[in-house]
Amino acid sequence: MKTQSDGAHVVPVRVYLAVFAALMVLTAVTTAAAFHDLGPLNNVVALGVATLKATLVVLFFMHARYGTRLTPLVITAGLFWLLILIALSLTDYLTRGWLGVPGR
Amino acid sequence: MSSDAAAAAASRHATAAPAHQFDTPAQQRETASLGMWVFLVTELMFFGGLFLVYIVYRYAYPRAFALGSHELDIVLGTTNTVVLIASSLTMALAVRSAQIGRRRPLVVCLVLTMILGSVFLGIKAYEYHHKYVERLVPGPDFRFPGEEHARIFFSLYFAMTGLHALHMIIGIGVLAVMLVMGARGRFGPQYHNPIECSGLYWHFVDIVWIFLFPLLYLVGRHV
Numbered sequence: 001m002k003t004q005s006d007g008a009h010v011v012p013v014r015v016y017l018a019v020f021a022a023l024m025v026l027t028a029v030t031t032a033a034a035f036h037d038l039g040p041l042n043n044v045v046a047l048g049v050a051t052l053k054a055t056l057v058v059l060f061f062m063h064a065r066y067g068t069r070l071t072p073l074v075i076t077a078g079l080f081w082l083l084i085l086i087a088l089s090l091t092d093y094l095t096r097g098w099l100g101v102p103g104r
Numbered sequence: 105m106s107s108d109a110a111a112a113a114a115s116r117h118a119t120a121a122p123a124h125q126f127d128t129p130a131q132q133r134e135t136a137s138l139g140m141w142v143f144l145v146t147e148l149m150f151f152g153g154l155f156l157v158y159i160v161y162r163y164a165y166p167r168a169f170a171l172g173s174h175e176l177d178i179v180l181g182t183t184n185t186v187v188l189i190a191s192s193l194t195m196a197l198a199v200r201s202a203q204i205g206r207r208r209p210l211v212v213c214l215v216l217t218m219i220l221g222s223v224f225l226g227i228k229a230y231e232y233h234h235k236y237v238e239r240l241v242p243g244p245d246f247r248f249p250g251e252e253h254a255r256i257f258f259s260l261y262f263a264m265t266g267l268h269a270l271h272m273i274i275g276i277g278v279l280a281v282m283l284v285m286g287a288r289g290r291f292g293p294q295y296h297n298p299i300e301c302s303g304l305y306w307h308f309v310d311i312v313w314i315f316l317f318p319l320l321y322l323v324g325r326h327v
Contacts, residue, residue, distance in 0.1 A: 008133060008296070010203050011196075020193040027185050031178070034322035042326065046318035054311045061196045061307045063300075068134055071141055078145030082152045086159065093160045 009066035019060045026053050129294050136297040140304045151312055154264050158319060161260065165253040172248070172257030173324030175240060177231060181321035184227050185313065191220035192310040198286075199303040205292035210299075214283045217306070221276045228269050232262075261320055268316060271309045278302050 030049040038045065059065045064072055126132040162169045198213035232241075239247045240258050248254040282299050285291065291299055 008130075008203055008293075008300075010200060013197065013200070016193060016196050016200070020189065023189045024186065027182065027189065030318055030322065031182050034318070034325040037326040042323075046322055047315075050315050050318050053314045057192060057307050057311050057314070061192055061310075062304055063137075067137065070134070070138055074138065074141045074145060078148050081145070082148055085149070085152055086156050089156055090159065094163060 009063065011060065011063070011066070015060060019056050022056060023053055026056075133297055133300070136301055137304065140301040144304060144308045147308060151264075151267070154260070154267070155315070155319075158260055158264070161256050162323070165256060168251050168253035169257050170324030170327045171251050172254040172261070173320060173322070174327060175235075175238070175254075176261070176321050177234070178321055178325065180227055180231055181317055184224050185317045187220050187224050187227070188310050188313050191217045191224070192307050194220065195303050195306045198282075199296070199299055202286065202291035202296040202299045203293060207286065207289055210286045210291065211283065214279055214286060218276050218279050218283070221272055221279070225269060225272055225276075228265065264316055264320070268309065268312050271312070275302075275306050275309055278305065 026049050030046055033045045033049075034042065036042075058075065064075060122129045122132040126135065194213045194216040198210055198217060201207075201210035201213055235241055235258070239245050241262065242255050242259045246255055246258070248258075279302060282302050285298060
């Protein structure tokens with residue numbers, strides 16, 4: 001791995017090609033899995049593979065692996081905020097039917 | 105640091121000197137990419153709201169989402185996924201070419217990225233047209249016998265893929281600027297912030313699609 005005078009990593013072409021190949025394989029896996037009824041596992045596979053693919057893109061194509069630690073920190077903070085948005089909203093929407101509410 | 109006119113002119117052409125508020129080119133580069141990442145986090149929250157709506161409504165109407173998803177063309181969706189990931193590869197190679205100061209591969213890779221992006225948009229436009237003909241565009245003509253709530257699925261389909269397509273169009277515009285800068289030899293080992301940040305944007309748009317594809321095209325496939 002070469003480091004340039006300004007500290008930028010030049011990633012070897014074969015790394016990019018390997019990541020691309022992995023993304024293609026994962027696309028095939030998720031598409032094939034969707035044709036089988038796996039029950040709740042369908043969602044797990046679909047989102048798991050998508051998350052894996054996104055992680056590969058972020059780490060290699062977007063160079064998050066190669067920069068300072070500040071970049072992963074910003075990404076983690078962003079994802080944490082997204083988690084707050086989704087989790088706290090769902091505590092409302094997913095639990096509305098749990099208790100008997102007078103008048104319903 | 106005595107900067108004369110020649111040095112100033114040179115700094116505009118991919119040589120060492122960073123802008124005066126930075127100590128080193130590395131600091132300048134890290135600052136630029138940090139700023140881009142912060143912007144991408146705001147984009148994440150922007151799309152995150154739509155993903156939240158998707159989760160809430162899919163939980164409420166699972167059958168409508170499965171049947172609606174079944175109406176989407178899996179072949180076109182998968183093709184577009186492959187096309188977009190390939191465009192991310194050529195984008196990454198374009199940034200790499202800029203980093204090592206190779207102008208011709210940079211131009212070729214940028215043009216390829218823009219072509220692949222345009223192919224994606226072309227396929228998307230074809231799909232939109234097909235949905236219009238099938239009366240699956242939410243509106244007065246919408247028809248989906250037996251499952252009225254499929255309207256919600258298709259509203260989300262058009263909102264999410266439409267917003268994504270808008271980002272693609274903006275991305276292609278940004279890449280056109282990078283193409284002109286790159287062809288003029290503005291990027292090199294010492295200076296490639298603009299194309300690095302454009303690459304981050306392009307890859308982010310790719311990631312959004314990586315999630316849209318299973319959520320929209322694959323949810324109802326086995327039904």
